[in-house]
Amino acid sequence: MRQHLVAGNWKMNMTYQDGLALVSEITNMVADEVSGPQAPQVVICPPFPFLHSVGKLLPQGSRFYLGAQNCHQKEGGAFTGEISPKMLASVGCEYVILGHSERRQYFGEDDELLSQKLKAALAAGLTPIFCIGESLETREADETFDFLAKQLKDGLFHLSNEEFDKVVIAYEPIWAIGTGRTASSAQAQEVHAFIREQIARAYDAEAAQNTTILYGGSANAQNARELFAQPDVDGGLIGGASLKSRDFTEIIKSF
Template sequence: MRKNLVAGNWKMNMTYQDGLALVSEITNMVADEVGGSGVEVVICPPFPFLHSIGKLLTAGGNIHLGAQNCHQKESGAFTGEVSAKMLQSVGVEYVILGHSERRQYFHEDNELLSQKLKAVLAAGLKPIFCVGESLETREADETFAYLEKQLKEGLFHLSNEEFDQVTIAYEPIWAIGTGKTATSQQAQEVHAFIREQIARAYDAEAALNTTILYGGSANAQNARELFSQPDVDGGLIGGAALKSRDFTEIIKSF
C-alpha cells in the first residue's frame, strides 16, 4: 500500500563510530518528535555498518534498515560483492537499486537492474528502484521518453504481486549533490507521469498504491513543499541524511 516514506542514503560516508552515533541521535529524535505520525523511515548505511545499526533500531518500530545495493546472484565467486540473501540475514528490509551513481560510475544498465530486482524480491526484501534523467536529457526535452524506457526495461517485467513490493524514487540527476532542486511543480509533473506509466503497465489500483519518492537534493527547507504535492510520497535523502537534525526535520515535513 502507498505510504509516506523517507529514506536516508548515507552513500560512502561516516566511520563506524560516527554512524552509530548518528543513528542513535536519529532514533531518539524520531521517537521524541515524530512519534506515531505514520511516516516510514529507512536508514541505508554502508555495508559494514548494517548489522550493528540494525540492532539499534527498535523491532516493529517505524525506522527500518536498508542497504544501498546488492549483487544479482544469490552466491558464488564474486569477490567484494554482497547478495540479497546476505542482506536479509542481517535484518535488512529495503535495498536501493539503480541509483544514478551506480548507473553512471558502475555502468549498471536496465537489464542488470531487472536481474537485481528479481534477486531482492526472491530474498523477501523491498526494492527502492531509482529512475531519473541527466541535465542533457532534460534540456533536449526527452525526460519522459527516457524515464519510460527505464521503467519498461528495468521494472515493468515484474508480476503484479512482485510490483506491489516496489517503491520508486525519481532522481533528477542534475539535482543530486549540485545544490539544485527540481521545483515542486517539476517534481509533481514527473511523479504524475510515473504513476500514469504504472497504470498503463499494470492497473489504476497499482498506480494509486505505489509509493514514489523524490530524490534530488531534498532538504529540511524544501521538503515540506515537495512532499505537499499529490504524487510525491516522500524522499530519498542524501547529504541531509548525514545530519540528525536535518533528517528529522525532513521526516517532520509531513
C-alpha cells in the same frame, strides 16, 4: 494504500563510530513522529560494514527499517567483494536501493543487470527502492518523459503484478543530485504524476495509486515540506541531508 517514506542514503560516508552516533541521535529525536500508523516509514541505508550494528540501534516495533545501498544479482558464489540479497536479509535488511544514478554512471549498471538484481532482491524478501531519473542534457532536450518511460519499461515493467506491488520507485533527477539544485515542487509533481500514469498503463489504476514514489534530488530540511505536500510525492530518498541528524529529522517531521 501507499506509504509515506523517507530513506537516508549515506553513500560512502561516515566512520563506524560516527554512523552509530548519528543513528542514535536520529532515533532519539523523532521517536514520537515515527510511532503511529500514519507516521512515515524511515529507512536508514548505511554502508555495508555498518548494517548489523545500525540495525541493532533501530527501535524494535517502530517504523524504522534497515536498508542497503546495493546488492549482487546472485544468491552466492565466487564473487569476491560482493554482497547477496540473502546476506542482507540475514542481518535484518528489509529494503535495498537499486539503480541509483551513481551505480548506473560509475559502475555501468544497465537495465538488464538491474532486472536481475530486482528479481534477486524480491526473492530474498527485500523491498527494492528502484531509482530512475534523467540527466541535465536530457531535460534540456525536452526528452525527460520519453527517457523515463523507457527506464520504467526496461527496468521495472517486466515484473508481475505481485512483484511490482512490492517495489518503491525513487525519481532522482541526475542534474539535482549533489549539486544543490532541486526540482521545483511543480516539476517534481509533474514527473511523479507522469510515473503514476505509466504504471496505470502497464498494470492498472490500483497499482498506480498504491505505488510509493519518492523524490530523490537534493531534498533538504528547507524544501521537504513543500515537496512532500504534492499529491503524487510520497517522501524522499535523501542523500547529504541524511548525514546530519537535525536536518534528517526535520525532513521526517515534514509530514
